[in-house]
Amino acid sequence: MKRRDFCKAAMVVPFIIPSSVSGTNAPSNRINIASIGTGRMGFGDMRSCLYQGLDKNVRIVAVCDVDSKRAMAAKKTVDDIYAKELGQGKVDGVQVYSDYRKLLERKDIDGVTISTPDHWHALIAIAAANSGKDIYLQKPLTYSIAEGQRLVEAVRRNKVILQTGSQQRSSVYFRKSCELVRNGRIGKLQRIEVVMPTDHGRADAPQMNVPENLNYDMWLGPASPTSYTEQRVHPQNGFGRPGWLQIEQYCRGMITGWGSHMYDIAQWALGVDAHSGPVKVKADAEFPDRGLFNVHVGFTAEAEYANGVKMISHSGKAGVKFIGTDGWIWVERGSFNAHDRNIFREKMGPGDAKLMVSENHMSNFLESMRSRKDPIAPVEVGHRSNSVCVIHHIAMKLKRQLQWNPKEERFLNDDEASAMLDYKHREPWTV
Numbered sequence: 001m002k003r004r005d006f007c008k009a010a011m012v013v014p015f016i017i018p019s020s021v022s023g024t025n026a027p028s029n030r031i032n033i034a035s036i037g038t039g040r041m042g043f044g045d046m047r048s049c050l051y052q053g054l055d056k057n058v059r060i061v062a063v064c065d066v067d068s069k070r071a072m073a074a075k076k077t078v079d080d081i082y083a084k085e086l087g088q089g090k091v092d093g094v095q096v097y098s099d100y101r102k103l104l105e106r107k108d109i110d111g112v113t114i115s116t117p118d119h120w121h122a123l124i125a126i127a128a129a130n131s132g133k134d135i136y137l138q139k140p141l142t143y144s145i146a147e148g149q150r151l152v153e154a155v156r157r158n159k160v161i162l163q164t165g166s167q168q169r170s171s172v173y174f175r176k177s178c179e180l181v182r183n184g185r186i187g188k189l190q191r192i193e194v195v196m197p198t199d200h201g202r203a204d205a206p207q208m209n210v211p212e213n214l215n216y217d218m219w220l221g222p223a224s225p226t227s228y229t230e231q232r233v234h235p236q237n238g239f240g241r242p243g244w245l246q247i248e249q250y251c252r253g254m255i256t257g258w259g260s261h262m263y264d265i266a267q268w269a270l271g272v273d274a275h276s277g278p279v280k281v282k283a284d285a286e287f288p289d290r291g292l293f294n295v296h297v298g299f300t301a302e303a304e305y306a307n308g309v310k311m312i313s314h315s316g317k318a319g320v321k322f323i324g325t326d327g328w329i330w331v332e333r334g335s336f337n338a339h340d341r342n343i344f345r346e347k348m349g350p351g352d353a354k355l356m357v358s359e360n361h362m363s364n365f366l367e368s369m370r371s372r373k374d375p376i377a378p379v380e381v382g383h384r385s386n387s388v389c390v391i392h393h394i395a396m397k398l399k400r401q402l403q404w405n406p407k408e409e410r411f412l413n414d415d416e417a418s419a420m421l422d423y424k425h426r427e428p429w430t431v
Helices: 003-012 040-056 068-086 100-104 118-130 145-158 172-182 216-220 259-270 341-345 361-371 379-398 415-421
Strands: 031-036 058-064 095-097 111-114 134-137 162-164 189-196 280-285 299-304 310-315 319-324 328-332 335-338 402-405
Touching: 031 040, 031 100, 031 361, 040 058, 040 068, 040 111, 040 361, 058 068, 058 100, 068 095, 095 100, 100 118, 111 118, 118 134, 118 145, 134 361, 145 379, 162 361, 162 379, 172 259, 172 319, 172 328, 172 335, 172 341, 189 259, 259 319, 259 379, 280 379, 299 379, 335 341, 379 402, 379 415
Parallel strands: 031 058, 031 111, 058 095, 111 134, 134 162, 189 310
Antiparallel strands: 189 319, 280 299, 280 402, 299 310, 319 328, 328 335
16 A cells, blocks of 8 residues: 555544553553562562452562572562463563662662561662652551651652551451441440550570571661571571561561551541541550560550540450440451441441442552552551551550650650650661
């Protein structure tokens, strides 16, 4: 066909462009994700992202871990699953990194999952935000409140999406319970009871040679230097519970490990989850000699909100109980109960407050990456939930009642408590 005749035909016959070229599944619309931290939680987050992304044109293209054994295992897992699920034969497309900074230099990576020890969360997440990457960040959001404030600022300044790994928000049990409380189905809320598990066990700290596959100095990062022992870091074989979860330099214990989940639900029901917190906190905790392990074990605490609602916390089977003038609701993972179970069958009315619905936490994050709308657990929510945990931890250590200004995020007339809102980071790992 001559060019002149072709042009005439093009004016009356539209081009048919396949959806695979122009739609969500077009190569140009692919979302590339990297997984930073591929250990016990990171491996699970990576697999969740992989499977939830299969039908959303999302692909994991890189993994990063300071332990090369774990990084290589993650690469093999991703390559093998893609080979099976996509029917492409042998796949070797995932690149391995040991330094997250090198990974974040890649312009083709759109987002990251971050599942490292708690003391690393803020540094990596802020760097990711500054490089324009969207973020799925394991809870607790940060180790300190000051770090959380800086992360909130970085996320909003760079206009990136951040989903906190508070997956209970993507459970119908927790969402329905919070909606019922907000809409007065148990009358006026008077008290909240928050229950979380207890740490246990003991660990000795014999000095050991650092494994060749582990960059231990990088693992320590902002924490003060100390000799290596396997129970300080993570098992070299398998994905058993790592020792750092019970060492205060890297984690505050169950008050943040489970508290970030349970206080999040308490504040969601209260309607203060993104902007406020308690005004008073006191706590008493046990810190027995357990060798290397030094986080709290059993504890009790009491907090109060500006509206007079009291929140009682203690060790036990994890869950949250809301007590009102006309009844109560208990919610835990996988179930809920109430003074009258029929309230769970009630439909919300046109004037009732309705909470965001998410059926899968990782899927909600990936959908937010496309829509550019906040996910169900955005950065402010993660920060405020974690702040409740950290305030409780400071009260445990000081053994006295603390006055907290949630608007200004500072303690009132207590320099000792205020000094604990951050810690001295080891150079060059500062935020």
